[in-house]
Amino acid sequence: MSRKKIKKIISKFSFIPLIKKSLLRGYFDLGFETYIVNSFFQKILRFNTNFLLHFTSRAIISKKIIIEEHSESITVYRSFATSGSCYYQAMNGIEIGKGTIWAYGCKILSANHSLEKGKLEEHDIHNIPIKIGQYVWLGAGVIVLSKVKIGNYAVIGAGSVVTKDIPDYAIAVGNPAKIVGYRCERCLLRNDSSHSCLN
Numbered sequence: 001m002s003r004k005k006i007k008k009i010i011s012k013f014s015f016i017p018l019i020k021k022s023l024l025r026g027y028f029d030l031g032f033e034t035y036i037v038n039s040f041f042q043k044i045l046r047f048n049t050n051f052l053l054h055f056t057s058r059a060i061i062s063k064k065i066i067i068e069e070h071s072e073s074i075t076v077y078r079s080f081a082t083s084g085s086c087y088y089q090a091m092n093g094i095e096i097g098k099g100t101i102w103a104y105g106c107k108i109l110s111a112n113h114s115l116e117k118g119k120l121e122e123h124d125i126h127n128i129p130i131k132i133g134q135y136v137w138l139g140a141g142v143i144v145l146s147k148v149k150i151g152n153y154a155v156i157g158a159g160s161v162v163t164k165d166i167p168d169y170a171i172a173v174g175n176p177a178k179i180v181g182y183r184c185e186r187c188l189l190r191n192d193s194s195h196s197c198l199n
């Protein structure tokens with residue numbers, strides 16, 4: 001049966017509030033299967049990823065999330081499972097190195113929308129992934145935008161919006177995120193003027 005026919009049949013039941021709302025919101029234009037499968041798997045079973053995802057988080061095109069295979073990548077899997085309210089939009093890919101952690105409410109957005117007239121709903125597919133290095137720490141509510149690379153051992157302060165590449169060992173905060181310091185490459189503590197590395 002065609003999508004149009006299914007929609008026509010469903011629309012006869014638009015006296016049911018949930019169906020009316022779904023029709024008005026265009027959910028059935030996605031395809032009825034998509035609607036049902038999304039609702040069931042994502043809201044009930046959370047099987048939209050091949051790794052455990054916190055039940056309040058959501059991953060889009062999760063097969064394009066590449067996690068470094070290493071025993072120390074457990075922190076990455078644990079962040080996916082325990083950091084809620086996160087949103088991972090991996091249309092252009094998201095790569096995450098071992099030892100990296102992130103807090104609640106992070107958003108990693110690998111694709112923008114098209115600015116071309118009439119194409120706002122289309123995504124900008126360029127296949128340049130977001131790359132988050134090894135042993136990175138993203139504070140609560142950090143947003144990482146398309147094509148950005150975050151270097152190894154970088155720290156991004158809570159609520160920051162990362163719009164440009166961040167080098168290794170950098171500490172960056174704000175919107176847009178700016179580098180406010182670096183970590184010592186030997187002991188990993190903040191390498192400010194008073195730092196004398198004894199390690």
Ligand SMILES: [Zn+2]
Nearest residue numbers: 184186187197
């Ligand atoms: Zn040091």
